[in-house]
Each structure stands twice: as C-alpha cells, then as structure tokens.
Amino acid sequence: MNAEQAPNSPHIAVVGASLAGWRAAEQLRRSEFGGTITLIGDEPHQPYDRPPLSKQVLAGDWPAERTVLAPEDQLRELDLTARFGTRAIGLNLADRTLTLAPAPPAGADQGDYELGDHDTEELGFDGLIIATGARCRALPTGGLSGIHTLRTLDDAMAITEAFDAHPSRVAVVGAGFIGAEVAATARGRGLEVTMIEALPIPLGRVLGEDIGQLCAELHREHGVDLRLGVGVEHFVGGPEDRVTGVVLTDGSTVDADVVVVGIGVIPNTEWLEGSGLELDNGVMCDETCLAAPGVVAVGDVACWRHVTFDEVMRVEHWENAVEQGKFGANRLLKWFETGDDSASSEPYAPVPWFWSDQYDRKLQLAGRIRSDDTSEIVTGSLEERRFATIFGRSGKLVGVFGMNRPRHVMQYRQLITEGATWDEALSFAKE
Amino acid sequence: MRVVVDYDLCESNAVCMAVAPEIFEVRDDDFLYVLNETPDEAMREKLVEAAERCPKQAIAIADD
Numbered sequence: 001m002n003a004e005q006a007p008n009s010p011h012i013a014v015v016g017a018s019l020a021g022w023r024a025a026e027q028l029r030r031s032e033f034g035g036t037i038t039l040i041g042d043e044p045h046q047p048y049d050r051p052p053l054s055k056q057v058l059a060g061d062w063p064a065e066r067t068v069l070a071p072e073d074q075l076r077e078l079d080l081t082a083r084f085g086t087r088a089i090g091l092n093l094a095d096r097t098l099t100l101a102p103a104p105p106a107g108a109d110q111g112d113y114e115l116g117d118h119d120t121e122e123l124g125f126d127g128l129i130i131a132t133g134a135r136c137r138a139l140p141t142g143g144l145s146g147i148h149t150l151r152t153l154d155d156a157m158a159i160t161e162a163f164d165a166h167p168s169r170v171a172v173v174g175a176g177f178i179g180a181e182v183a184a185t186a187r188g189r190g191l192e193v194t195m196i197e198a199l200p201i202p203l204g205r206v207l208g209e210d211i212g213q214l215c216a217e218l219h220r221e222h223g224v225d226l227r228l229g230v231g232v233e234h235f236v237g238g239p240e241d242r243v244t245g246v247v248l249t250d251g252s253t254v255d256a257d258v259v260v261v262g263i264g265v266i267p268n269t270e271w272l273e274g275s276g277l278e279l280d281n282g283v284m285c286d287e288t289c290l291a292a293p294g295v296v297a298v299g300d301v302a303c304w305r306h307v308t309f310d311e312v313m314r315v316e317h318w319e320n321a322v323e324q325g326k327f328g329a330n331r332l333l334k335w336f337e338t339g340d341d342s343a344s345s346e347p348y349a350p351v352p353w354f355w356s357d358q359y360d361r362k363l364q365l366a367g368r369i370r371s372d373d374t375s376e377i378v379t380g381s382l383e384e385r386r387f388a389t390i391f392g393r394s395g396k397l398v399g400v401f402g403m404n405r406p407r408h409v410m411q412y413r414q415l416i417t418e419g420a421t422w423d424e425a426l427s428f429a430k431e
Numbered sequence: 432m433r434v435v436v437d438y439d440l441c442e443s444n445a446v447c448m449a450v451a452p453e454i455f456e457v458r459d460d461d462f463l464y465v466l467n468e469t470p471d472e473a474m475r476e477k478l479v480e481a482a483e484r485c486p487k488q489a490i491a492i493a494d495d
C-alpha cells in the first residue's frame with residue numbers, strides 16, 4: 001500500500017498494552033493521527049509500570065495502584081478502543097488481519113492453551129504496532145508451588161504475599177539486575193536470602209570482573225548468602241507440594257520456602273510464527289523500526305540494526321520502550337504518507353541507558369559495552385562505592401557505568417551521542 | 432508555567448538534565464536543582480519531554 005491507497009480513516013492496531021504500546025498510542029494522537037486506534041493487551045490491567053515491581057511494590061511501600069501508567073481519563077482522552085484481557089494469537093499480513101482470543105487464565109503459558117474456533121475473532125488493520133514485550137525464562141518447578149518469576153503485577157503481588165508471610169528463607173536464582181533487586185528488597189524487609197548464580201562473578205560478563213566483584217561484595221555486606229558458580233539441579237518440596245529447598249549442581253541444598261527465579265527473558269513472538277515476519281530473538285526490523293510494510297515493532301520485543309553502534313540489538317530497558325514506542329508510532333505515520341522508503345527515514349539510533357536500584361546504590365549503564373573493552377575510572381573509586389567507569393573500543397567512547405554517579409553517567413552518555421573519541425572522553429575527565 | 436519536582440520520587444538520575452539543561456541540574460552532591468522554576472512558554476515542549484522521560488514521573492508542569 002502507498003499514499004494513494006491509504007484509506008481516509010485508517011485503523012492502527014497496537015498489540016501489547018504496556019510501556020511501549022501505551023507510549024506509541026499516545027504518540028499517534030500527539031502526531032495528530034485522526035484514524036482509529038485499538039490497543040490490545042492480554043493482561044487484565046490498565047497499562048502499568050514494571051520497574052517499581054521489584055523495588056517499591058515488593059518492599060511493601062507502594063500499593064499496586066501506584067504503578068498505573070495510564071489512568072482511565074488519559075485512556076479516554078486518547079479516544080482509543082482498549083481491549084485488555086485479549087490476546088493476539090495470529091497475524092495475516094496479506095489480508096492485514098489479526099486473530100484475537102480471550103487471554104488465558106493467569107499462570108497459563110503461551111502455547112499450552114487450547115481454543116475453540118468460536119472464541120476467536122478477526123480484526124482488520126491498516127497499520128500495526130507490535131509491542132508484546134518479553135516474559136521470564138522459567139525453570140522446571142516439578143509441580144511445586146512457591147517458585148516465582150517476576151515480570152507482571154500479578155507476579156509481584158504473589159511474591160509480596162509470600163514475603164508478607166515471613167518465610168524463613170528466600171532463594172533468588174540469578175544475580176542479574178532483577179535478581180539483585182529482589183535480593184536487595186527482600187533483605188530490606190529483613191528476610192534471609194540466598195542468591196544462586198551460575199557465573200563465577202555476578203554481572204561479570206556485562207560489567208567486567210572488577211565491577212562484578214563489587215556487586216558480589218555489596219550483596220555479601222548486606223547479609224546475602226551468595227553462592228557463585230553453581231546452578232540449580234532441581235527443587236525439592238514438602239507437604240502440599242510446596243517448595244522447601246533448592247538442590248544445587250555442587251550437590252548442596254539450600255533450604256528455602258520462597259524461590260524467585262530471575263534468569264532472563266524471552267521475547268513474546270510465538271503469536272507471529274508463520275506470519276512471514278522475520279523472528280530471531282525478537283521481531284527483526286530495519287534500522288527505522290519497520291518490520292514489514294505498515295508494521296513496526298517497539299520495546300523489549302523489537303530487534304533492529306543500530307546504525308551508529310553497527311550491531312543488531314534488542315534492548316530491555318524502560319527508557320528504550322518509551323523512546324522506541326514514540327519513534328515507531330511516527331515511523332508508521334510516515335509510512336502512511338510515503339511508504340516503505342526507509343532510506344529517506346531517520347534511523348532509530350539511541351544510546352541505550354538503564355538504571356537499577358540495589359540497597360542504597362543506584363547503578364546506571366549507558367551505551368553498549370563488551371568484556372574486552374578498554375575501561376577507566378573517571379571519578380570516585382570502587383572502595384567508596386561511588387564512581388563512574390568509561391568504556392572504549394577502537395578509539396571510540398562506547399559506554400559508561402556509574403554507581404551513585406548519575407550526573408557523570410549522563411555527561412558521558414551525551415559524549416557517546418556526539419560520537420566522542422576515547423581520547424576526547426579522557427581529556428573531558430581531566431577537565 | 433511552573434516546574435514542580437516531587438523530591439520524594441526523584442532519584443537524581445539526571446534524565447531531565449539531558450533533555451533541558453537550562454532548567455534542571457544534578458550537581459556533584461547528587462541532588463537535583465531546578466534552575467528556573469518559572470520558565471518561558473517557549474520551553475514547554477522540552478519540559479513536557481523531560482516530564483515524560485523522567486522514569487520516576489517526578490516532574491509536573493503546573494499552569495497557574
């Protein structure tokens with residue numbers, strides 16, 4: 001389809017009603033899109049914010065309502081049809097239709113849920129925004145209860161409830177950012193925590209050995225029993241099939257009556273299988289977020305070639321969901337006007353950034369770093385637990401990590417955006 | 432137009448400073464300072480962007 005064939009009042013379907021989908025819908029109206037919008041999400045809730053789930057919600061400081069991103073009145077203002085509790089289960093690109101079905105009951109996995117034909121419906125669209133995000137990787141639970149993952153509000157409420165019941169020990173599997181936040185929040189509530197991590201140094205591959213070691217120390221200083229370099233063999237249960245412990249690959253057992261598994265996420269693309277879209281660790285897009293004619297993908301589910309970092313990336317950060325949501329909405333509107341011509345469109349090339357709050361420390365990372373990058377501490381020291389480290393590759397500044405140094409992270413992030421060389425970054429540090 | 436920051440929510444991550452350095456500054460003490468609480472109407476677009484990008488939703492724009 002091109003500009004001449006575009007209907008007078010086009011219909012845009014947004015699939016995934018979380019941060020990226022919500023911000024995309026908002027941007028459509030802001031860019032004066034006058035057609036109709038349907039926002040489809042399989043969770044029963046209005047769009048809500050996930051970062052507080054592992055922090056304030058789990059701590060018991062915030063009620064669930066406080067995480068709402070889009071209150072009723074804002075939803076009304078956008079003049080869209082909201083279909084919460086509805087899942088997209090298929091896409092037909094040739095006919096430009098989606099197949100929708102009622103969302104399965106909470107807890108049911110994508111895939112293992114059978115539908116009768118009468119439950120499904122077809123919804124036509126002219127433009128499509130895919131924002132189905134990601135879900136947690138899980139471990140086989142052996143049918144035991146008390147083993148959680150944390151992605152949704154319902155997950156957070158279930159874990160909060162388990163924490164409220166004063167468990168004697170919480171086992172956290174995975175010392176990545178989510179696992180680290182859960183451990184920190186649980187310690188903040190006075191719970192005993194054992195953290196199990198398969199790598200010898202937590203986050204060592206992402207942040208390098210020195211910073212990874214520091215993260216390990218931070219947990220130990222706060223009383224976490226940290227088990228590094230071991231995996232989970234299986235879980236053990238007691239009466240009523242409740243979990244009572246975790247058997248590790250070194251043969252030892254950790255007693256725990258609550259387990260939280262944080263071992264990464266998988267993009268939600270199963271519903272697009274066979275649609276003709278390229279799926280490879282997410283929905284593959286061109287450098288402008290276009291996945292197919294009139295189809296964009298945004299947020300945690302989207303994969304695209306970043307022109308300045310020259311790599312294919314998928315970013316699982318809050319800010320990217322916001323930015324790419326807006327960007328993708330505008331890209332789709334431009335497609336209505338000018339078609340597929342991506343060469344004349346601005347590429348989506350942000351400097352990724354995220355934060356993580358653990359204990360009283362704020363960790364932030366901007367850019368793209370690899371374990372073999374050159375690095376240099378530009379302010380503070382590891383001992384103070386207040387520092388910023390910059391990362392360079394091939395003579396360029398490519399990343400910055402800060403612990404309680406937000407101002408520096410933003411300054412170096414700006415330098416990365418401007419394409420600063422490593423030497424320029426070092427001389428900026430000396431100023 | 433007035434810029435209102437909820438300091439109980441703000442975590443000094445300086446996202447707003449990157450968007451509108453004329454208005455927001457996170458100093459070496461790690462606190463956010465609002466440099467101009469009643470900026471010109473011309474700043475509105477940037478302020479809206481800062482408010483939307485603030486991960487803690489700590490920035491509000493009051494019209495009174």
Ligand SMILES: Cc1cc2nc3c(=O)[nH]c(=O)nc-3n(C[C@H](O)[C@H](O)[C@H](O)COP(=O)(O)OP(=O)(O)OC[C@H]3O[C@@H](n4cnc5c(N)ncnc54)[C@H](O)[C@@H]3O)c2cc1C
Nearest residue numbers: 016018019020042050051088133134299300316317318354
């Ligand atoms: C506990 C937690 C803490 C976090 N903390 C931070 C942090 O401190 N800093 C940071 O930068 N980032 C953080 N993040 C990451 C951030 O929240 C995500 O990057 C962001 O939520 C991505 O938004 P999204 O809209 O792309 O995807 P998601 O938030 O995953 O939303 C996708 C939505 O689509 C729905 N969906 C999926 N499939 C279908 C379908 N077929 N049909 C209809 N709907 C569907 C899903 O149910 C979901 O509601 C955190 C995430 C979690 C879970």
Ligand code: SF4
Nearest residue numbers: 441442444445447485
């Ligand atoms: S963006 Fe928000 S949280 Fe960050 S410094 Fe500004 S007001 Fe504070």
